[in-house]
Amino acid sequence: KAGVTQTPRYLIKTRGQQVTLSCSPISGHRSVSWYQQTPGQGLQFLFEYFSETQRNKGNFPGRFSGRQFSNSRSEMNVSTLELGDSALYLCASSFFAPGELFFGEGSRLTVL
Amino acid sequence: DQQVKQNSPSLSVQEGRISILNCDYTNSMFDYFLWYKKYPAEGPTFLISISSIKDKNEDGRFTVFLNKSAKHLSLHIVPSQPGDSAVYFCAASAGGGAQKLVFGQGTRLTINP
Numbered sequence: 001k002a003g004v005t006q007t008p009r010y011l012i013k014t015r016g017q018q019v020t021l022s023c024s025p026i027s028g029h030r031s032v033s034w035y036q037q038t039p040g041q042g043l044q045f046l047f048e049y050f051s052e053t054q055r056n057k058g059n060f061p062g063r064f065s066g067r068q069f070s071n072s073r074s075e076m077n078v079s080t081l082e083l084g085d086s087a088l089y090l091c092a093s094s095f096f097a098p099g100e101l102f103f104g105e106g107s108r109l110t111v112l
Numbered sequence: 113d114q115q116v117k118q119n120s121p122s123l124s125v126q127e128g129r130i131s132i133l134n135c136d137y138t139n140s141m142f143d144y145f146l147w148y149k150k151y152p153a154e155g156p157t158f159l160i161s162i163s164s165i166k167d168k169n170e171d172g173r174f175t176v177f178l179n180k181s182a183k184h185l186s187l188h189i190v191p192s193q194p195g196d197s198a199v200y201f202c203a204a205s206a207g208g209g210a211q212k213l214v215f216g217q218g219t220r221l222t223i224n225p
Contacts, residue, residue, distance in 0.1 A: 004155070031211050033211045033212070033213075035213075035215075042201075042215055042216070042217045042218060043156070043201065043203075043213075043215035043218075044215075045212050045213060045214070048211045048212055050211075055211075056211070056212040058212070090155050090156070092155070092211075094211055100146070100158050100161060101156075101158065101211060101213065102158065103148075103155030103156045103157070104155050105153070105154055105155050106155055
């Protein structure tokens with residue numbers, strides 16, 4: 001069974017640009033969540049989608065947005081990038097068990 | 113406001129001995145707790161979980177204990193093996209089917225041969 005796939009794995013952007021990250025969940029999983037990991041703040045919840053609807057949102061500015069498609073694949077977008085957005089962005093999917101998330105390897109974003 | 117805290121950034125244990133990782137939480141609405149393990153350059157991997165209706169859950173070498181009155185949980189690994197060296201994250205959720213997890217800062221466990 002294929003795991004959670006995230007693309008791209010690494011990317012470098014400059015301040016002010018925007019970025020789109022993609023996530024393909026495990027087949028059959030309908031919930032997709034996004035987390036940001038930084039050395040200072042640890043793992044922080046961004047948002048969660050289920051059946052194309054955003055069910056939960058973390059405390060991030062409106063520059064961070066996401067969506068989920070009918071095949072459960074998800075994308076997140078960060079506009080007007082800031083240096084502090086440099087982080088590992090992790091996508092996770094789950095079937096239904098509360099909290100048992102299966103994580104991808106992440107997309108490491110560097111903002112210069 | 114850190115709702116889930118892992119006060120030990122690192123822990124070093126001899127191979128074969130017991131590793132005990134600790135986690136405290138402040139939000140009494142949390143009703144489901146999990147431990148994840150993370151190796152460098154990989155995403156976190158689910159290890160073990162416990163519902164607030166239990167005080168102990170075992171899975172092989174891993175046991176999680178929950179003390180609701182103290183808002184404290186711990187992960188015991190017995191016996192510790194070199195492959196257990198990783199960063200361990202404690203996480204909690206407030207249920208309702210939502211997948212929003214609140215993570216601790218992590219504890220780096222090193223198992224010495």
